Amino acid sequence: xxxxxxxxxxxxxxxxxxxxxxxxxxxxHVPAVDGVSFSIxxxxxxxxVGESGxxxxxxxxxxxxxxxxxxxxxxxxxxxIAQWSSRQMKPLRRDIQMIFQDPYTSLNPRHTVxxxxxxxxxxxxxxxxxxRLRRVQELLEIxxxxxxxxxxxxxxxxxxxxxxxxxxxxxxxxxxLLVADExxxxxxVSIQAQIINLMKDLQKEFNIAFLFxxxxxxxxxxxxxxxxxxxxxxxxxxxxREELYTNPQHGYTRALLSAVPDMRxxxxxxxxxxxxxxxxxxxITPATAS
Amino acid sequence: MTRPFLSxxxxxxxxxxxxxxxxxxxxxxxxxxxxxxxxxVGESGxxxxxxxxxxLGLHRNTSAQVxxxxxxxxxxxxxxxxxxxxxxRGKDVAMIFQDPLSALHPYYTIxxxxxxxxxxxxxxxxxxxxxxxxxxxxxxxxxxxKLRVDDYPHQFSGGMRQRAMIAMALINDPQLLIADEPTTxxxxxxxAQILDLLQDLQSEFKTALIMITHDLGxxxxxxxxxxxxxxGRAVEYGTTKQLLTAPSMPYTLGLIQSVPDLSSDVNExxxxxxxxxxxxxxxxxxxxxAPRCTFKHLVADGLPDTVMPELEEIAPGHLRRxxxxxxxLSKLTPLAVGDVA
Numbered sequence: 001x002x003x004x005x006x007x008x009x010x011x012x013x014x015x016x017x018x019x020x021x022x023x024x025x026x027x028x029h030v031p032a033v034d035g036v037s038f039s040i041x042x043x044x045x046x047x048x049v050g051e052s053g054x055x056x057x058x059x060x061x062x063x064x065x066x067x068x069x070x071x072x073x074x075x076x077x078x079x080x081i082a083q084w085s086s087r088q089m090k091p092l093r094r095d096i097q098m099i100f101q102d103p104y105t106s107l108n109p110r111h112t113v114x115x116x117x118x119x120x121x122x123x124x125x126x127x128x129x130x131x132r133l134r135r136v137q138e139l140l141e142i143x144x145x146x147x148x149x150x151x152x153x154x155x156x157x158x159x160x161x162x163x164x165x166x167x168x169x170x171x172x173x174x175x176x177l178l179v180a181d182e183x184x185x186x187x188x189v190s191i192q193a194q195i196i197n198l199m200k201d202l203q204k205e206f207n208i209a210f211l212f213x214x215x216x217x218x219x220x221x222x223x224x225x226x227x228x229x230x231x232x233x234x235x236x237x238x239x240x241r242e243e244l245y246t247n248p249q250h251g252y253t254r255a256l257l258s259a260v261p262d263m264r265x266x267x268x269x270x271x272x273x274x275x276x277x278x279x280x281x282x283x284i285t286p287a288t289a290s
Numbered sequence: 291m292t293r294p295f296l297s298x299x300x301x302x303x304x305x306x307x308x309x310x311x312x313x314x315x316x317x318x319x320x321x322x323x324x325x326x327x328x329x330x331v332g333e334s335g336x337x338x339x340x341x342x343x344x345x346l347g348l349h350r351n352t353s354a355q356v357x358x359x360x361x362x363x364x365x366x367x368x369x370x371x372x373x374x375x376x377x378x379r380g381k382d383v384a385m386i387f388q389d390p391l392s393a394l395h396p397y398y399t400i401x402x403x404x405x406x407x408x409x410x411x412x413x414x415x416x417x418x419x420x421x422x423x424x425x426x427x428x429x430x431x432x433x434x435x436k437l438r439v440d441d442y443p444h445q446f447s448g449g450m451r452q453r454a455m456i457a458m459a460l461i462n463d464p465q466l467l468i469a470d471e472p473t474t475x476x477x478x479x480x481x482a483q484i485l486d487l488l489q490d491l492q493s494e495f496k497t498a499l500i501m502i503t504h505d506l507g508x509x510x511x512x513x514x515x516x517x518x519x520x521x522g523r524a525v526e527y528g529t530t531k532q533l534l535t536a537p538s539m540p541y542t543l544g545l546i547q548s549v550p551d552l553s554s555d556v557n558e559x560x561x562x563x564x565x566x567x568x569x570x571x572x573x574x575x576x577x578x579x580a581p582r583c584t585f586k587h588l589v590a591d592g593l594p595d596t597v598m599p600e601l602e603e604i605a606p607g608h609l610r611r612x613x614x615x616x617x618x619l620s621k622l623t624p625l626a627v628g629d630v631a
């Protein structure tokens with residue numbers, strides 16, 4: 001093995017704050033991602049958790065190069081792609097694909113499912129025109145949809161089915177890394193499990209590495225053997241899941257875990273002990289009986 | 291016998307459309323007492339929000355057909371005129387919506403919006419309403435409320451906006467509060483704070499609370515009783531402990547099993563409920579859940595596909611809608627009681 005598939009070193013992204021007025025000037029910066037480092041091996045999954053505004057989505061968008069990093073390295077397959085131009089990136093976009101959170105807004109309503117899934121084939125001119133439909137139908141079958149539905153429109157599908165279409169589109173190019181940004185949080189619970197199982201099967205079958213961005217700690221624990229916790233643009237803890245969940249080291253991780261609602265609470269009643277993490281301090285609210 | 295504080299009886303909400311009648315809620319009944327919390331669980335399109343909006347009279351009678359009875363403190367809300375309903379809405383009954391960003395008006399300050407409900411229902415000066423708004427913002431944990439009262443919604447974070455919504459809903463000390471997925475848009479840490487806050491305020495004001503959610507973890511932490519809805523109907527109804535430890539029908543079990551928790555075996559695949567919820571335009575002729583049910587072979591004569599089961603009481607206060615025989619219920623493996631962390 002020649003090292004990890006993806007290695008991120010000291011990645012930083014500063015969003016400029018512009019002044020109001022006729023001639024906007026940059027008056028400061030928001031460090032959305034602030035010196036983030038991690039690595040993912042081929043076929044493995046890294047979970048990235050944190051609250052909204054912690055920079056986890058920005059990190060995902062930096063790796064897919066939808067944003068331009070301010071500094072740092074993104075080493076994919078041995079090459080630092082952090083400052084590549086979009087022309088240089090184009091062949092690499094086959095290897096790195098993205099699954100988006102909202103299956104309702106991430107599919108073009110005016111395109112048929114066949115056009116949506118086939119678009120990457122057209123752009124990269126990999127499969128001759130005659131072969132495209134066959135490939136699209138193959139992909140629909142892989143994600144558990146009826147291959148005959150290629151000429152339907154997104155509105156004819158339910159949320160879970162649409163997310164399957166989004167996954168099929170990401171698979172079209174046989175990627176080696178999938179960045180999944182909250183792929184199930186917009187779905188009903190009974191459907192979430194279907195999609196998670198599908199992604200797990202695909203990961204095994206096609207040896208795809210995942211950067212799995214989510215705020216649901218139970219789902220991340222299920223999907224990712226290694227989990228990184230982000231807080232205010234920094235990774236505060238990065239550990240194997242058993243360690244992270246049984247012996248969290250950082251105060252913010254402990255606060256996060258204490259806040260997850262637990263079905264087993266029904267058997268004891270009352271309220272669990274909660275930990276709040278404010279300005280580097282842990283505050284503990286004791287459990288109460290019902 | 292006195293009637294319960296809130297008693298919904300045989301509530302029906304139908305939407306006629308060019309494609310046919312959408313049976314969003316069909317024959318729903320439940321009760322809530324002051325100081326207690328009823329959790330309503332179900333997937334999108336199960337009718338949980340539609341039935342609750344009916345309590346506030348939020349359905350336009352040109353587009354929805356609402357029938358049944360909604361008794362609140364011995365008054366049937368469905369018989370009230372628009373004017374009488376308006377006098378109660380926001381005063382006796384209030385609602386917290388899921389998405390605070392779209393429920394708050396971007397052009398008005400938080401203070402104006404929180405105070406509005408108070409000014410409408412009480413003959414008070416602007417100054418008094420503003421003071422009351424500041425008091426409520428303080429109570430829901432907005433730091434520095436005297437300054438923040440003049441902020442606009444975009445200056446608040448998601449959790450603070452939801453707190454402002456709660457302040458708005460509670461400003462007239464309502465007897466009944468309906469919270470429609472109040473924490474779905476929030477981070478878990480903020481969610482925990484909001485749930486704790488709602489429970490604190492509830493025990494202080496003895497408010498009856500209806501908590502609509504799809505998160506069974508949230509249900510376990512806040513609800514006294516749970517109503518599980520599927521395709522517009524109640525399919526199981528009982529105490530939180532009954533439902534989560536001894537579910538009596540396959541849909542409830544499926545919901546429980548499809549959610550991983552922080553101690554489940556990560557090497558086992560998750561156990562989703564197969565298929566998708568049915569269309570409310572053309573619901574299955576028998577049990578609505580039958581097409582997705584993995585237990586229906588236990589019932590003789592293909593009954594689930596042809597006959598809709600009735601809601602039956604299997605233990606005091608525990609109702610369910612299912613064809614499965616009592617002795618087959620042991621095949622539904624519930625959450626082990628000894629499984630407490």
